[in-house]
Amino acid sequence: MGTRVPAIATDVVVEARLEEIEADPYPLYRRMRRETPIAWVPETERLWITPYELCREAGDNDQAFGPTQDVFHLVYGDPNVMSLMGAEHRESRAPLDVRFRPRAVTGYVDSILRETTVRHLEAIRERGAADANTELLEPIALRSIGDVMGFGDVDNETLSRWFNALGEYLVDRGGNQEITARGEEIKDEIRDYMAGRLEQIRRREDETTLTMIFTHGMPAGEVRSIEEVIGNVGLMIVGGFQEPAHGTANALYGLLGRPEQAAAVAAEPAKLAMQAEQEGLRWIAPFNMTEKLTTEDVELGGLLVPAGTEIALCLGSANRDETVFEDPDTYDLFRERTRAHVSFGYGEHLCVGHYVARQLGRVCIEEIFSRLPNLRLDPDREPVVHGWAVRGAKRLPVLWDA
Secondary structure, eight states: OOOOOOEEGGGSBOOOOHHHHHHOOHHHHHHHHHHOSEEEEGGGTEEEEOSHHHHHHHHTOTTTEEEOOHHHHHHTOSSOGGGOOHHHHHHHHHHHHTTTSHHHHHHHIIIIIIHHHHHHHHHHTTTOEEEIIIIIIHHHHHHHHHHHHTOTTSOHHHHHHHHHHHHHHHHHTTOSHHHHHHHHHHHHHHHHHHHHHHHHHHTTOOOOHHHHHHHTTSOTTOOOOHHHHHHHHHHHHHHHHHHHHHHHHHHHHHHHTSHHHHHHHHHSHHHHHHHHHHHHHHHSOSBOOEEEEESSOEEETTEEEOTTOEEEEOHHHHTTOTTTSSSTTSOOTTOTTGGGOOTTOOGGGSOTTHHHHHHHHHHHHHHHHHHSTTOEEOTTSOOEEEOSSBOEEEEOEEEOOO
């Protein structure tokens, strides 16, 4: 018998317009899982992997499916944890882990996450209406995660400007000169900010993430250079603010679309808040795909993926795989396998802030349903859900009984 030669994965092509993917990628995900689970999508210049099990197989194979580098080098700077592997990755990630380990997060859930959430809720409580994402969840994430990171002296407006410029830069990937220029200007602004903080950081007066990035593993009195840390600081800003805000906005959107489930959370917020957050993360993954680059020829799903292939592990598709999740396109608070979602990625590049993101989401949902009675979608203003690489409820108008 002859040796079987697998077909080349990149020869399987699926055409799709980026505008349609950004508006709603889920119909394409469903069709691809059914007909072409692995296919090259020219508009995105990526080989898409869409089923749950194939995403997991590739995501857990760090040796063959390594990190893509060009876009992370461009947007964040070099080095950064997303573009490193092995010992270099572990060394670069260690300072980020200090404040985001479960034990550390437990120590500031109430003093930072809950206190910030309650303060923002009380400030709008009498209004009876708000955009839950832009006027509540994004400011809460900016302030609480910003304080944990070490940006306590940076106002929300500045943090939002940094986050949005770098996030737009990441999605655009250097295609638009104005977006690129704005992203580079923001990185220079962040460099200037860190230069002004260096002497304080050198004294190690706190254990914020910013201090750890500069000093972890260094001799007393010494710090890393700004260029050594700028990549991880930029990554921390985009990832740290994106998932907590949009993950919870997506959960609220799903809950409020099913009033009987929202009522269940309102009746027992402490009991059901985490489940609501987890289902929101599954239903609409804030980072709908994660990028990889094959380091060698590798077979996946019966196809040969050549070395050097840019990969999109479609987390949003994996989270709605009908072979894993029953009725996957429906938000269901009481879903049994919700925690099997893969919204935080795989392998050594699993999101460093996954625990704090879930805890902040839990606290937000718990306090929102405890303090805003009869919370509901605003019938006169439509929610806006958009994005492929980064997806979420960008606008979420809600009402409550003030």
